[in-house]
Amino acid sequence: MRVAWTADGGTWRLEFRLDPEDGVTGHCADGAALKLATNTFRVELPRAPRDIHPDLLALTAWTVVAPWTRRRVTFDRPISPGLAGAIGDGWGIEAGPTDSTGNAGTTGTTGTAGPTGPTGTRSRSGSRLAISYSGGADSVAVAAMLPDAPFVHFQRVSHPRVPNRWTHYRSDVLASLAEKTGRELTVVRSDLEFTLAEPRPGYPEHHAVAAGALLMADELDLGGLAFGYELGSRWLGGARYIHRYTPDNLMWAPHGAWGRAFAAVGLHIVLPVGGVSEAVTMRLALGSGLRGQLRWCLRGVGGPCGTCGKCLYKELIQAAVERRPLRTTITAGRPVARKWQQPPPYGGQEMIEYGCARVPGIEDTVFAAAARHLRATEASTAWLDRCYPPAVAEIPEPWRKQVHDFVTGEIGFMSEEEARRVETWGMT
Template sequence: MRVDWEVDGAVWKLHLLLDPEDTLAARGQGGRAIELVTDRCRVELPEAAGEVHPDLRALAAWMIVQPWAKRRVRFDQPVSTSFADAVQAGWGVVAGPVDSDFAPRRPGPVAGLSYSGGADSMAVSVMLPPETPHLFFRRVAHSRVPNRATHLKLDVAQRLVEEAGRRGRRTAVVRSDLEYLTLPFPMLPTWTAFAIGLALLGDRLDLGAISFGTVLESRFLDNGRSFVTAGPSPWERLFDAAGVPMLRPAAGMTEVLTLRQAGESDLGDLARSCLLGTAQSPCLACVKCLRKELILAALKRGPLPAELLRRIPPTHRVARELLSGKPPFYFQDMLEYGLARARIDGTFLEPLRERLRPSIEGTAWAERYYPPALDLEVPVPWRPMIAQFVAERIGSMTAEEMATVQTWDAANRPTPAGIPSQPTRAATGRPTSTTTTARR
């Protein structure tokens, strides 16, 4: 594959050309099948980037084209040996051209935040200084591909981000049509592509890190299903090689903590993870709203919003998938946390609670920080600041609680001691029950 940037002030246009071995079909975020539908896209920055280090220029291009480059990628400027080595080590792709005399980029003193306006990135905003650059990725129309997601309220999300700017945050908007490269739409080619503006503005902003709102479930628990290895990912190694290490302080926090931290901040009323609602309220009719509202109800030991229960009746697809499904569930640790605490008697979630049998004691670890994340996900210059925040505002897990995380297996969760597990039917057809010992 060959990739070329065409730069006109603050507008960057990417053109890509496939090699014979490259294919239109590929695997995108989460291993999902995607297809390339066009050969160009554009990125509109909030300001001209000026001179950009070739490794940052290549990093931005790789965020877009990575799924389709099978054996080699040729950038429009030579990259450093360390950057090319990281591409080959991470994806088995030969990157070039390489200038062996070219010095890798040196990190600056500033952390930039890929800011979505959701609770997770808002929690990170609380942990970082107010002057941190907050860049919001805004999807805009493509000149050659029709919009197949007109239901998404992107203007609402942008207005909420702009309001955060009026409240003292350093916010800016990056506009791009890169999501139109793929089918099904909307989908980013890679999860890192939200940060493409920070990569291109890395030198302009003197960045030494790019921060994401990645939570513990996404980093360490395979989205709540099971514990995964703690080693650095190919993307982490590539960001390091480009001189903008990933900074993911929320990787030690569950969604319980990010929702709580966001809610307690001066931006709390602006938090919006749902792209289907209005500036006043999320849609309260999607699976993401259900999970977030269940956690919020659990934190207050209260009921779910009546409007959510009206919009998600037992016959709703979201409810039916939960009631008919079986573990592991997506973000099951958060599901268990919410079911154990929220007042859900008489709702469609009550049967699910009876099936999973979560306990308050068995999910209390979700309210504390996972200490290994500090060393693994927070670069050294920011570690003391984040460690102090954790100590003063959150608190760390005990060794026993860390063991719970590191042995997490949502498909085979133990039943709390003394509580009947799933009823089984004896030969007579009458329900019987068994008990198991809780994993401590």
């Protein structure tokens, strides 16, 4: 894989070319099979940054091209040995070029690392923590935990070479809601999701959502990026593919491949809600000052659409948190409700158990069959109301105390017995 960036003001455009051993069908870190649609994308920053460290450009590219890279990745400017090592260890991919002179700052590369001036391929660092903010319940919960952290919002825009068959995806609505929060906000627009043809446009790796934060990291002096990935994504194997306790999660563990790659470029992955369930993030989001801007549905304009699978799933959680009957017009025969008529396992199963145990009249809803299969109770799901302690312990030191104090005051930690529910998840 060969990648090359060109810049025009604040717009950065990447072109990548496959090596003979690369393939147009690849796999991302969560196991999904991905088919390539096109070999270019752009990232529009709100202003032209002074300079961007070569490691930040390289890792941004890597979040897109990793699934289709088989043996080596060649960047258009030298990267630090630290980043090359992280890609080598994490993926078994040879990454380069690196600065062969070992004489950082004299190689003629364009990188700088903030106030210290030109550094060539020396590792970068920064000090502030930003939030990768989508506007959904999980990222609103993160915002409630970190009231002073700036937001970086990724907005999908159309790709000049790929027809947009996904016009129902209202990224403009989500961006305008982010603007209404009143928080320090950087909106970054990109068509990088259209590099992905199948199963649909989306982030080739989940981390591609960080493209804007990576490219603006020097400009904003970022040392960490907080994501809204919660207990299910970080520790219970993710919603879709694994469904068991995964302390060594490749995507989100600090010692996983992606965690090490982000650390190598001085932008640490931080998961403030990594130890709590979607019931807790929902409760925090509904109680937050940003409740009016809360939106998990990608389709609605005036409000959530109420008919998509995401709306149905989140309605179950919200109804459980609010201790009220389900409000939905979706019936069991509808395609978005079909999976709940089948026996488990389900994606996000811990939250289906939580909802079925708490929503009054669940036996008369589209979740009736799931509830019969799961037979969950309030007692059997009580662990999902508290925080898994190792999730706070793994937060990088500069931001750990703030999260710890919030969890202590607003959520509470799991007992050892409750933590064992996490650690035996998916085992019979």
